[in-house]
Amino acid sequence: MKETEIVFTCQADFADLCLNELRTVAPDVGLLRWLAPGVGILHAPESFAALSRRLRRARELGGKSLLFLRHIFPLDLSFELAENGIGSNEEAYAYLLECTREMERERPFSVQARCLDPKETGVDLHAVQYFFVDGLTERGFRCDGSRPETILSLVIRNRTVYLGRSSAEENLSDWPGGMRRYARKDGQISRAEFKLLETIEVFSLTLPPEGEAIDLGAAPGGWTKVLLEKGLRVTAVDPAALSPQLAADPRVVHYRGLAQEFARENRRPFALLVNDMRMDPAESAAIVCDMADCLAADGLVIMTFKLPANKRTEAIRKGFAALEKRFRVLNARQLFHNRSEITVVCTKQN
Numbered sequence: 001m002k003e004t005e006i007v008f009t010c011q012a013d014f015a016d017l018c019l020n021e022l023r024t025v026a027p028d029v030g031l032l033r034w035l036a037p038g039v040g041i042l043h044a045p046e047s048f049a050a051l052s053r054r055l056r057r058a059r060e061l062g063g064k065s066l067l068f069l070r071h072i073f074p075l076d077l078s079f080e081l082a083e084n085g086i087g088s089n090e091e092a093y094a095y096l097l098e099c100t101r102e103m104e105r106e107r108p109f110s111v112q113a114r115c116l117d118p119k120e121t122g123v124d125l126h127a128v129q130y131f132f133v134d135g136l137t138e139r140g141f142r143c144d145g146s147r148p149e150t151i152l153s154l155v156i157r158n159r160t161v162y163l164g165r166s167s168a169e170e171n172l173s174d175w176p177g178g179m180r181r182y183a184r185k186d187g188q189i190s191r192a193e194f195k196l197l198e199t200i201e202v203f204s205l206t207l208p209p210e211g212e213a214i215d216l217g218a219a220p221g222g223w224t225k226v227l228l229e230k231g232l233r234v235t236a237v238d239p240a241a242l243s244p245q246l247a248a249d250p251r252v253v254h255y256r257g258l259a260q261e262f263a264r265e266n267r268r269p270f271a272l273l274v275n276d277m278r279m280d281p282a283e284s285a286a287i288v289c290d291m292a293d294c295l296a297a298d299g300l301v302i303m304t305f306k307l308p309a310n311k312r313t314e315a316i317r318k319g320f321a322a323l324e325k326r327f328r329v330l331n332a333r334q335l336f337h338n339r340s341e342i343t344v345v346c347t348k349q350n
């Protein structure tokens with residue numbers, strides 16, 4: 001059986017939970033060492049493709065598995081950067097030639113590069129990345145950063161380059177290290193907007209094209225703004241103030257009170273429920289369950305589980321248990337824009 005080494009990424013504060021989950025899903029996979037907080041090397045007794053299939057299958061079955069693993073790539077090779085730069089590294093040329101032999105020219109590629117060293121160590125990440133981009137382009141391969149079929153992933157740590165080849169699907173994320181970044185735009189209300197945008201993108205969610213959404217814990221209104229942009233009207237529930245740009249919007253109703261009260265009073269149907277309340281996951285899930293009857297039959301719930309500093313696994317388990325009284329979990333993950341939390345997507349039980 002072919003043994004492999006794999007570079008994996010998770011959020012640094014949740015590395016222990018990520019490893020625990022990996023042990024459950026793939027007990028024969030072990031940590032070799034950390035390269036940096038949240039970036040480590042695993043050892044697996046099978047090919048990268050086989051391990052990736054196993055991990056993806058575990059995620060597909062029930063959606064509550066491997067919450068904390070963000071990204072993986074196969075470690076084909078590592079070498080220390082030459083003093084004069086990568087152009088003096090024979091290993092890099094040899095790997096480039098291997099790529100030209102093994103990659104298919106009709107499949108577009110990209111090179112995803114990250115440097116884990118502080119800036120002052122003087123590593124020229126761009127030069128390393130473009131050594132491979134230019135080397136492959138000059139040899140007739142097509143680079144397409146937005147729709148690559150083959151990805152060369154590399155990280156640099158202590159002037160050592162770790163690199164490997166795979167597909168975006170096998171890597172579990174289209175983005176280097178699973179880090180989906182969005183550009184800040186004028187009129188942005190909160191960083192939380194990125195969290196909802198990432199959720200919709202990563203889980204390929206189709207939101208209702210019109211109708212009303214309920215946004216629990218809406219203030220200052222980043223999620224409400226995203227939902228308006230998707231064509232929905234929004235009832236924003238929060239005792240705190242909304243951004244002035246939303247307060248004046250006729251498509252927004254601000255219920256300035258607690259979600260518990262709103263859940264008791266509301267009898268109107270709605271198409272979508274989102275919930276980013278700063279609250280214990282099980283309590284938050286119980287409020288969502290109280291509102292289940294008013295949610296459309298095929299309506300989605302998108303919510304965050306805010307995790308405590310301790311007993312996080314227990315908080316997650318209790319959150320799921322509370323939610324599953326009325327809902328079925330479709331996806332759950334710690335996304336790049338989640339801090340001490342995970343994002344959960346569910347639909348009503350039949």
Ligand SMILES: C[S@@+](CC[C@H](N)C(=O)[O-])C[C@H]1O[C@@H](n2cnc3c(N)ncnc32)[C@H](O)[C@@H]1O
Pocket residue numbers: 189190192193216217218219220221222223224237238239240257258259260276277278279
């Ligand atoms: C992380 S912020 C939400 C950010 C928001 N999603 C955005 O995009 O701007 C959490 C919010 O939950 C609200 N919250 C906490 N407990 C609540 C409750 N019981 N009912 C309603 N809102 C609550 C807080 O007032 C706070 O505004």
